[in-house]
Amino acid sequence: MRNDAARNRGSGSRRNAADQVNEALELFPVQRCQTDTTEVRHPAVKDDYIVSSTRSSIKQVYDVISSFTEQKRDLVRSIGFGGILLFPPLKNINRRFAVWLMSRVDPLSQTIVVNNCKRIKFNKTDVEKVFGIPCHGKVVSDCNMPRKVIIPTVKKSYPGTDARENRSIKAAQEVVEKQCSGTMTDTEQDAFKVAFVIYLMSTLLAPGSKYDYVSLEYWGALVEPASIKDFDWCEYVLRKLLQAVVKLKNELQVGNKVSNITGCSVFLQILYLDSIDIGVMNMEHSSFPRIKHFAAEELKSMILADSLSRKPDNLDFEYGRSQICQPKRGGAKSKSG
Template identity: 30%
Template sequence: MGFQGMKQIHMLPKINLRFSAWLMQKLDADSMRVVVSDKSSIELTEESVKLVFDLPMGSKIVSQGPAQGLALASEVMAFYGEVTNSHGQKGIHSLKAAEAYLLRPLTEELTELEIGHFQIAFAIFLVGHILAPTCKHDYVCLDFLESLVVPSQIGVFNWCRYVLKHIALAARKLQADLAKGISSINVGGCHLYLQVYYIDQLDLGLLNKPTGVYPRIPLYDYESVWKIIEHLRIDQTGEPMLSVYMAATEVCPQEKNLQAVGNEAGFNVARLDTEFGNTPRRTTLPLSLQRCQNSDVTPIRIPPFASPLECGPTQFSSFLKSRYPQHSGTKMPILLREHQARLVLHTNEF
């Protein structure tokens, strides 16, 4: 199927949604750039998605519309729908039904039809939980069904482009909700890729991940991602400031290899850019593979991630002293500070 990189993803019980929301706010969905500052931005490209997840980047475009009529015309898809209906009567959009099918015991005597069902269930489960999750429980968007009609050809579609399109849609929706003052904000799209790729561009010193590893996703487990996000937060003095290196202008050998893969599959940067509404551009390989090769690149200082609504322990302690001086020296401020620390921990970690 071409989804070998998915087998290398670590168990991530929780993802910092505040960090994802911050990245979504910084994303210019028209140019597909995370605008970190006036002088620095990080471009999201199909090659970068492939570098993180090792997803198929084929010549066929995953359908954007609900092509259920064509999809269900397939004998495999129709029978898979009947199978999933037996798991809660929720149809093929149910993630629980796909999971239940994947958990069925496998034998060496699987028929071609059963293999096709497994591939369909795997693709639905993967899209619904990682590549394009929605805010609805046990639900996956059915805009990719046409690519599942022939299970053996799932890998010939461009799933990297599909991931980027849903990230752009999610960013536009989040930014629109914030502009309207909507209190309940949902973060959709593949923000796992967004976090990993953004972090992979930063010069984090001792926290830097090894260069030259492909794909990048196995390098980022739950603990390391959480430590890096905590490291990115501005402390009480406003430091540290981290460096982001701008991409080099010369194409390195690794980038040529990725471009060759895209050219063989019929990848067209200009076509993607036209769909996003801007002029064609040349993409560059992520900086993690260039950091050790380009010593003459000038670092740009940018402020790391921090929420404007965050109240650290020092600010909260000062607030208690100024607002309630009569309780200074009692147990009450200590208990409140401990309670505030627990609240911050649960708020940051979803």
């Protein structure tokens, strides 16, 4: 079965998030939630499970974006990522909450299944509403060009003295933060656009498990910097998240240690907190992207409000206390910053 899946990956056929999750489930089978029945089963999440790390760096993302000049902000808008300019000052990821949420995602139906009565369905348009990034167009990982052509083409606008440096997150960050005197040249603008997407994917929207390592999977969408906006980045972010869910559930089933939280767990946190009823802390739902409303203190307070203490003398928490609100997430288009 592994060989068949590997052959399918190289076929170049168009596959959506569900297709790739099915493939991941074939390679790494996990216990699935029965979302069409009254039965809900989750991997056993032990009270003492250990989360080693996450490659997501949300505080750093805010620090980088908040330092942009107006010219750089215009370049971000030009590639369709204007919503990211409204990213709030967040400090870190609540890793225990992230694992709890991811362990309750049914990747096949794309549903957060808290229990038999609490379910939150989601799709790629919710990624758009949370972050304000492109949600339509060409599939990010579909490209007719072979990798041996893609990599040197992207390198023309992406700096680095060797292949290893070109796959460094730090190298991308250096380009993004580079101070330019006067108006940026066309070459500098292209370099910024490419490096910004690489940096954002690696630290927020689709972080992997390797330290300071950039995935090449989406580089085909960076060959023409002016066309970055023409790709469906929301579908890619969702696909990588669902693959991360499969990986995490598999790890929880075989032990109590999660090696790394990969995928965009921040999206799940915002989606969930924006969908539950926590009284006076409920957010209004008329403005987008949703992420702009969730600064560090608001996020912390909302997570605490949804927490259930296991024991009076125990500082560990379980989550899922709140009821689900009536659907409010449809409607307005994402606004750019």
